[in-house]
Amino acid sequence: MGKLCWCRDFQYSAPQDARPHVSPTKARNVLLIVAALIVAVTFQAGVNPPGGVWQENSNDHRAGQAIYAQRTESFYMAFLVCNTIALSTSIVVIISMTYKFPYFPEVWIATIVMFVTYGFAIFAVTPKSVKFRFVLIAGAAPFLLRTVIHVYKVLNQQEQPRE
Template identity: 50%
Template sequence: MVIPIGIRKNWFKYFQYEEGKDTPSDIRNILLIIFTLVAAVTFQAGINPPGGVWQDGEKAGRAIYASQKKAYYVFLIFNTLAFSNSILVILSLTHKFPFNFEIWVATISMAVTYGSSVFAVTPGNSVRFRYVLVTAAGPFVLRISASIFGLLLRKYTPHHNELSLGHG
């Protein structure tokens, strides 16, 4: 593939999304790849936190990074947010796929595994887990709230036909 000279200078623009050029199917597939990669990376970081885990003593199996409480807390919150958001997008983009039920079971199982692993490697006094759970639920709550708001907005917004007839 030969890229024209003008494009070579601005390759970023060449690869940007264009509504007329990029099909919804292509976009869905690209988003699935991106969010699957994010889910994989954040899952791995959750079960094997930066710095690893203590190997010996009473702290064996606990995250070394958790000894820096604030830094570990920031890591855990944002890693969980990225993981949860990825799960939401993956489930949304595969909504009417074949084997949809199996996709849900596998994805929810992965999320539960992530949660149990994070709980296992995190010392109990390092993190307030209710904040981690709220963070994990956040993308789902926001998406559901936005959908409900959109439905209510459409329900209570007069239609253009009613306005043109003077009924609004």
């Protein structure tokens, strides 16, 4: 199964990572840092949306609702969908780059719970008129894409004749 993994060159390997000059380890570390920064920024943007939230109720909004949500189209597509794609893609990278590491199950649980928390946060600050199916599709797309690519590679490798 290790030969079928798309990220095998970056996965943790005790004998390989013991050598100080190995570049896959450095590349993996850089990818993890970049992915973690993207997760932090996108999570914060979802919890505290651009423009903040209304502080009081009125006829056209309620307290705690995102101010930017008044611009339904741009809030939806430019912010919620794109921010969610960035968050979930970065989570896929983090999960992939830490696979087979010690404490991987804990990393997996923490990232999934954080993603669920993000979902509840954007649900709390978004008006009820917003259709969340687009956000759910955006959140699932990177996971589904990575799964399809992996299955394609597995099937493609099985079809190739062995030498």
